[in-house]
Structure formats: structure tokens, C-alpha cells
Amino acid sequence: MPVRVRFAPSPTGSLHLGNALTAVANRAFADARGGVLVLRIDDTDPRRVVEGGEEAILADLRWLGIAWEEGPVRQSERSTVYEEALARALEHGATRDDDGAVRLGRTTIARPDGTATYQLASVVDDLDLGITHVIRGSDHRPNLAVQQEIARALGGELPEVIHHGLLLGADGKKLSKRHGHTAVAELRADGIPSAAVRAYLKELGLPTHDVQLDASRLRRFAIDAIAAMSDEELAAAAAAPVSLAPALRGARDLVEARSFAEQILDPAPSALDAAAHPTLERFAELRAGFADPLTEADARSIVRELKAVGGDLRALRLALTGHHRGPELWTVVAALPAPEAERRIVVAGRG
Numbered sequence: 081m082p083v084r085v086r087f088a089p090s091p092t093g094s095l096h097l098g099n100a101l102t103a104v105a106n107r108a109f110a111d112a113r114g115g116v117l118v119l120r121i122d123d124t125d126p127r128r129v130v131e132g133g134e135e136a137i138l139a140d141l142r143w144l145g146i147a148w149e150e151g152p153v154r155q156s157e158r159s160t161v162y163e164e165a166l167a168r169a170l171e172h173g174a175t176r177d178d179d180g181a182v183r184l185g186r187t188t189i190a191r192p193d194g195t196a197t198y199q200l201a202s203v204v205d206d207l208d209l210g211i212t213h214v215i216r217g218s219d220h221r222p223n224l225a226v227q228q229e230i231a232r233a234l235g236g237e238l239p240e241v242i243h244h245g246l247l248l249g250a251d252g253k254k255l256s257k258r259h260g261h262t263a264v265a266e267l268r269a270d271g272i273p274s275a276a277v278r279a280y281l282k283e284l285g286l287p288t289h290d291v292q293l294d295a296s297r298l299r300r301f302a303i304d305a306i307a308a309m310s311d312e313e314l315a316a317a318a319a320a321p322v323s324l325a326p327a328l329r330g331a332r333d334l335v336e337a338r339s340f341a342e343q344i345l346d347p348a349p350s351a352l353d354a355a356a357h358p359t360l361e362r363f364a365e366l367r368a369g370f371a372d373p374l375t376e377a378d379a380r381s382i383v384r385e386l387k388a389v390g391g392d393l394r395a396l397r398l399a400l401t402g403h404h405r406g407p408e409l410w411t412v413v414a415a416l417p418a419p420e421a422e423r424r425i426v427v428a429g430r431g
């Protein structure tokens with residue numbers, strides 16, 4: 081039987097990393113078996129529907145590179161399927177309360193207004209969409225017996241269910257705002273490459289126990305992901321010309337890469353005091369000895385020679401970029417055409 085899994089987020093907004101782990105795990109499970117991933121949006125509970133929430137999830141999945149073959153299947157569009165199922169459940173042991181709600185055993189499967197609860201809708205969909213394996217967080221473990229009971233009342237059998245351990249904050253508590261940036265959209269805004277988030281979640285796989293979010297491991301993957309990018313990819317990610325790629329290489333994330341590009345393209349003007357003047361003059365002389373464009377070897381040798389004669393490299397950096405910290409100095413020297421380098425030296429020398 082071909083494998084069919086589903087990822088079923090509630091549309092509450094950008095996925096937190098714990099949900100993204102479930103998505104990655106489902107995709108990996110399907111890929112390993114030539115299977116299909118169905119994207120289902122659990123939007124029957126009005127308290128868990130946020131305006132723009134579905135769009136945010138789709139954007140997260142696309143950014144993460146997690147494709148789905150079917151869907152999004154929205155539960156809000158399937159009320160007739162649930163009504164039919166409810167009728168069947170009522171014939172097989174479900175009972176209606178005085179207020180109109182329907183229960184099977186202790187579980188409410190329809191609200192007084194007749195709409196299906198998550199428990200009913202989820203089981204109906206898992207059966208109806210031919211899901212072969214449910215892979216989800218262990219916070220849903222208490223739903224297993226309930227959902228198996230509902231499936232049987234509907235004349236079916238719940239697919240095999242695999243519960244994975246949850247991703248918790250470093251303090252061992254459920255991921256929440258308190259833990260800082262743990263939503264996919266936030267990591268993206270922080271300049272963590274999608275490949276890094278994916279690699280981190282892939283490494284976790286299907287944890288049997290809860291695991292604590294390891295921010296430094298994620299940061300490590302960000303550095304690896306930047307190293308693995310081509311010059312073109314890195315420049316595009318930093319919205320910089322590809323000629324600046326060498327300067328962006330030292331960045332630990334894409335926000336930093338963008339700030340490195342800005343230092344070169346649009347520096348904050350800085351005027352240095354007289355102590356820096358000999359360094360600036362010496363640099364100008366050295367730079368004048370090379371035609372544009374500078375090769376890496378030329379740029380490195382200018383910096384090396386300046387250092388050898390006791391030049392103040394920190395002053396040069398400040399003069400060229402307006403910042404104390406930034407890309408490797410030779411990459412800045414290499415990126416600036418002679419007239420622009422000279423202009424910055426003149427401005428800085430006016431201090």
C-alpha cells in the first residue's frame with residue numbers, strides 16, 4: 081500500500097519549531113518510502129483560527145522547502161463529510177446530549193451547533209484521505225485511544241500512529257514566546273538560512289523522547305549553510321552584488337551578511353583623528369600601486385604590507401566601513417574600486 085502521511089497544523093500563524101519538526105518528519109517519512117504528503121488545515125476550532133494563519137504556514141513550508149503533493153485540505157470545507165460521519169457514529173454508539181452536542185463515550189465529537197470537533201474531523205479525514213501513517217507530537221498521545229474508538233464507530237481502523245518527542249525550550253518547558261525566537265518566520269527574519277533549520281530538524285529526526293532546543297547547534301548549522309552556498313546564492317540572500325560574496329563569507333547569518341554588504345555599499349561616514357592619518361596615507365599609496373579590479377592576492381598583500389609597516393588596521397577598517405567590526409578587511413579592500421577607496425580615505429582624514 082503506498083504510504084500517505086499528513087501534516088495537519090491549526091492555522092494559528094507561523095509554525096513554531098516544534099510543528100516544523102512534525103512537518104519535516106512527515107516529509108522525510110514519505111520520501112523514504114516513495115509516499116505522499118497531504119497538507120491538511122485543521123480550521124474547525126474558531127479559537128485556533130488566526131487571520132492570515134494559513135498563509136503564514138504555507139509560506140513557512142515553502143521557505144523550508146517542504147513540498148506537499150495534496151492539499152491544502154481545509155476542514156472548514158468538509159462539513160458535509162463530517163455530517164455523514166456523525167450520522168454513522170450516532171448509529172454505532174454515539175449519543176446526543178440535551179444541548180445537542182454528540183458524544184462517543186466521554187469524548188465530544190460534535191458541538192451543540194452540529195459542527196465536528198477536532199477529534200471527529202481528524203479521524204474522518206485520516207480515514208477518508210487514505211492516510212497510512214499519522215506522525216505527530218507526543219502531546220497528542222492522549223488522543224490515540226479516543227481516535228481509535230471513533231474510527232471503529234465509523235466502521236474503520238485508525239492508521240498506524242507514531243508519536244514523536246516534543247521540542248522544548250532549553251529550560252525543558254513547552255516552546256513559547258518566552259523562549260525568544262522559535263517561530264519559523266522569526267528565524268527567517270533573524271537571517272537563519274532555511275537549509276540550517278531543515279538540517280537541524282532532520283538531525284532530530286523522530287525523537288522518541290522530548291528534546292531541548294539547542295540554539296547553538298542551530299547557529300552552527302547556519303554557519304555551515306552559508307559555507308555551502310554558492311557566491312550567487314549568498315549574494316542573493318544578502319541582496320548584494322555577487323562581487324561582494326567574499327566579504328559576506330564571514331557572516332554567521334544572513335542578517336549579518338546584509339549588514340556586511342551595507343558597510344561596503346553604504347558606509348556610515350566616519351572622521352578619524354590625526355593619529356590615524358599616517359595609516360590612511362600609507363594605505364592610499366599602496367592602493368594606488370594597483371589597477372582595478374583588485375585580485376584577492378593584491379588585496380591581501382596591501383593589508384599585509386600595511387600591517388608590516390605598523391599601520392593601524394582598525395583605523396583603516398573604520399575609515400572604509402564606518403564600523404569597528406565587519407567583513408575580513410582584505411575583502412573590503414578588494415570590493416572597493418580605487419576612486420571609492422580614496423574618497424573614503426579623504427573623508428576619514430578630515431577628522
Ligand code: GLU
Nearest residue numbers: 088089090122202216220
Ligand atoms: N491540528 C492538530 C495540531 O496542530 C493536529 C493533530 C494531529 O496531527 O492529529 O496539533
